[in-house]
Amino acid sequence: xxxxxxxxxxxxxxxxxxxxxxxxxxxxxxxxxxxxxxxxxxxxxxxxxxxxxxxxxxxxxxxxxxxxxxxxxxxxxxxxxxxxxxxxxxxxxxxxxxxxxxxxxxxxxxxxxxxxxxxxxxxxxxxxxxxxxxxxxxxxxxxxxxxxxxxxxxxxxxxxxxxxxxxxxxxxxxxxxxxxxxxxxxxxxxxxxxxxxxxxxxxxxxxxxxxxxxxxxxxxxxxxxxxxxxxxxxxxxxxxxxxxxxxxxxxxxxxxxxxxxxxxxxxxxxxxxxxxxxxxxxxxxxxxxxxxxxxxxxxxxxxxxxxxxxxxxxxxxxxxxxxxxxxxxxxxxxxxxxxxxxxxxxxxxxxxxxxxxxxxxxxxxxxxxxxxxxxxxxx
Amino acid sequence: xxxxxxxxxxxxxxxxxxxxxxxxxxxxxxxxxxxxxxxxxxxxxxxxxxxxxxxxxxxxxxxxxxxxxxxxxxxxxxxxxxxxxxxxxxxxxxxxxxxxxxxxxxxxxxxxxxxxxxxxxxxxxxxxxxxxxxxxxxxxxxxxxxxxxxxxxxxxxxxxxxxxxxxxxxxxxxxxxxxxxxxxxxxxxxxxxxxxxxxxxxxxxxxxxxxxxxxxxxxxxxxxxxxxxxxxxxxxxxxxxxxxxxxxxxxxxxxxxxxxxxxxxxxxxxxxxxxxxx
Numbered sequence: 001x002x003x004x005x006x007x008x009x010x011x012x013x014x015x016x017x018x019x020x021x022x023x024x025x026x027x028x029x030x031x032x033x034x035x036x037x038x039x040x041x042x043x044x045x046x047x048x049x050x051x052x053x054x055x056x057x058x059x060x061x062x063x064x065x066x067x068x069x070x071x072x073x074x075x076x077x078x079x080x081x082x083x084x085x086x087x088x089x090x091x092x093x094x095x096x097x098x099x100x101x102x103x104x105x106x107x108x109x110x111x112x113x114x115x116x117x118x119x120x121x122x123x124x125x126x127x128x129x130x131x132x133x134x135x136x137x138x139x140x141x142x143x144x145x146x147x148x149x150x151x152x153x154x155x156x157x158x159x160x161x162x163x164x165x166x167x168x169x170x171x172x173x174x175x176x177x178x179x180x181x182x183x184x185x186x187x188x189x190x191x192x193x194x195x196x197x198x199x200x201x202x203x204x205x206x207x208x209x210x211x212x213x214x215x216x217x218x219x220x221x222x223x224x225x226x227x228x229x230x231x232x233x234x235x236x237x238x239x240x241x242x243x244x245x246x247x248x249x250x251x252x253x254x255x256x257x258x259x260x261x262x263x264x265x266x267x268x269x270x271x272x273x274x275x276x277x278x279x280x281x282x283x284x285x286x287x288x289x290x291x292x293x294x295x296x297x298x299x300x301x302x303x304x305x306x307x308x309x310x311x312x313x314x315x316x317x318x319x320x321x322x323x324x325x326x327x328x329x330x331x332x333x334x335x336x337x338x339x340x341x342x343x344x345x346x347x348x349x350x351x352x353x354x355x356x357x358x359x360x361x362x363x364x365x366x367x368x369x370x371x372x373x374x375x376x377x378x379x
Numbered sequence: 380x381x382x383x384x385x386x387x388x389x390x391x392x393x394x395x396x397x398x399x400x401x402x403x404x405x406x407x408x409x410x411x412x413x414x415x416x417x418x419x420x421x422x423x424x425x426x427x428x429x430x431x432x433x434x435x436x437x438x439x440x441x442x443x444x445x446x447x448x449x450x451x452x453x454x455x456x457x458x459x460x461x462x463x464x465x466x467x468x469x470x471x472x473x474x475x476x477x478x479x480x481x482x483x484x485x486x487x488x489x490x491x492x493x494x495x496x497x498x499x500x501x502x503x504x505x506x507x508x509x510x511x512x513x514x515x516x517x518x519x520x521x522x523x524x525x526x527x528x529x530x531x532x533x534x535x536x537x538x539x540x541x542x543x544x545x546x547x548x549x550x551x552x553x554x555x556x557x558x559x560x561x562x563x564x565x566x567x568x569x570x571x572x573x574x575x576x577x578x579x580x581x582x583x584x585x586x587x588x589x590x591x592x593x594x595x596x597x598x599x600x601x602x603x604x605x606x607x608x609x610x611x612x613x614x615x616x617x618x619x620x621x622x623x624x625x626x627x628x629x630x631x632x633x634x635x636x637x638x639x640x641x642x643x644x645x646x647x648x649x650x651x652x653x654x655x656x657x
Contacts, residue, residue, distance in 0.1 A: 075552075076549075
């Protein structure tokens with residue numbers, strides 16, 4: 001436990017006297033200097049988790065450690081944290097300067113000169129020196145966001161908490177601020193936690209992601225691992241744009257391989273790449289990323305027969321929206337020179353080894369991966 | 380919408396509004412004209428004699444100089460306003476922000492109490508003031524007045540506090556400010572328009588108070604409202620020319636107009652600019 005910055009142990013949170021729980025038995029460990037995202041749809045408990053780390057909510061049960069210090073009963077101001085709220089929560093009656101100086105003014109015995117130096121220092125880092133005399137209402141959303149950042153950083157906290165800090169910004173500004181936050185975090189050596197519902201943002205900014213649903217961490221892993229080896233159907237469907245394709249199938253063992261019959265074709269999967277003990281029955285769901293499907297001319301091995309509905313231009317690629325059966329959609333990523341026609345049949349080949357097999361009943365991934373590098377603990 | 384795109388038939392609405400507002404405008408115009416004319420219709424300033432000397436009128440009425448009444452009215456109205464806001468703000472904040480037993484019941488009680496007419500409780504007030512020895516004192520009238528209007532103003536102010544996002548309070552908490560510091564430095568400023576409404580309204584209502592003062596203060600004509608009341612005799616007939624009454628009434632509405640000119644900017648402004656709400 002040498003360099004663990006934050007440890008959440010068996011955390012549960014209930015707002016209604018333990019009738020229902022928003023967070024159930026959550027365990028999470030964050031290393032010093034790590035950038036972790038809490039990712040999930042709205043209502044999954046990610047904000048509640050952050051609020052508990054800040055000390056604004058008390059966990060109903062469980063323990064939170066910062067380093068070796070139990071902080072369950074420590075007030076937010078004594079946790080050495082900085083926080084950026086989704087609404088920025090700037091003080092509307094104070095100038096930008098006073099907003100940033102506010103945290104310093106709450107500490108006894110900090111003289112004016114020190115405050116002034118620190119405010120200007122952090123304003124320069126976040127690039128808002130020019131706006132110090134303005135009122136928050138006179139700033140654009142991006143500038144307000146920067147003020148909120150500098151207010152969070154002015155006391156040089158160890159941990160930076162970000163609650164959906166970019167959800168009010170337009171797409172281009174989002175990218176810019178995202179890069180800057182990432183850069184700042186690295187330069188200042190901060191441990192940072194970001195709450196977001198945007199999987200792209202989480203993948204881009206953080207070193208590790210905790211995917212949450214219904215108050216439970218579904219998977220806590222590095223972005224590439226989440227993408228390549230999602231632990232269950234929820235994580236698989238939540239991570240990646242365009243999203244993963246899911247095709248129902250019946251799995252049957254035939255000697256050294258499994259044969260999977262789907263409504264649009266039969267796929268063969270080597271026996272050693274399936275964790276047999278995970279299978280509850282023969283019904284499975286195959287998860288295949290759009291870029292692992294390739295248009296082919298004739299019917300060869302591991303092919304699926306689809307019908308093309310329409311084509312979306314992504315700039316460098318084409319996204320082909322196809323279907324099989326009644327309305328079951330499948331997305332295929334292809335080069336610009338696909339040479340396909342709308343409403344015609346297409347055949348796609350599946351990259352061998354790229355298929356994630358999920359048990360239909362439990363939703364768990366039953367694929368065996370070569371290098372299973374599971375980090376952290378799951379809830 | 381462009382200026383040209385006028386709503387069809389808008390003139391009907393305008394006509395209606397103009398006619399309806401005449402009901403208010405005509406008496407005011409009449410008052411202004413009367414205040415500066417003799418009963419025969421000639422221009423005069425003699426109606427304003429109460430500004431500088433005692434003046435005898437009909438049926439034995441001697442009208443005193445008005446200034447002591449003006450000062451009493453000002454003190455009465457300001458005290459009412461300050462006490463009102465002083466009690467309203469912390470109470471409303473508590474009801475809006477804190478969790479305590481009976482919070483919901485208290486809020487409901489506020490609405491019911493707000494609907495109670497003062498007149499229904501006059502005899503009760505008389506007994507209470509008599510018992511605690513505040514009969515014939517302005518302190519007693521202020522208590523009754525503020526007490527009766529508190530439920531309404533607390534209810535109104537609670538709404539303003541409810542509008543202040545929790546995020547701001549949380550941010551201040553993370554920044555190391557105590558609950559009280561946050562309240563004093565941030566929250567109060569955020570509800571400034573609400574406080575202004577209550578301050579102005581209770582001042583005006585104190586300035587306009589007639590019934591309670593007339594009932595619970597034994598001396599006559601001690602405030603501007605009761606000063607004007609002096610001009611009516613026991614049968615309700617005027618004991619002064621209309622012009623004098625109009626002049627006094629004009630003086631009576633002047634502070635109201637001044638106060639509105641001064642405070643309208645604050646009243647209209649709602650500043651929540653520091654936080655984007657979704």
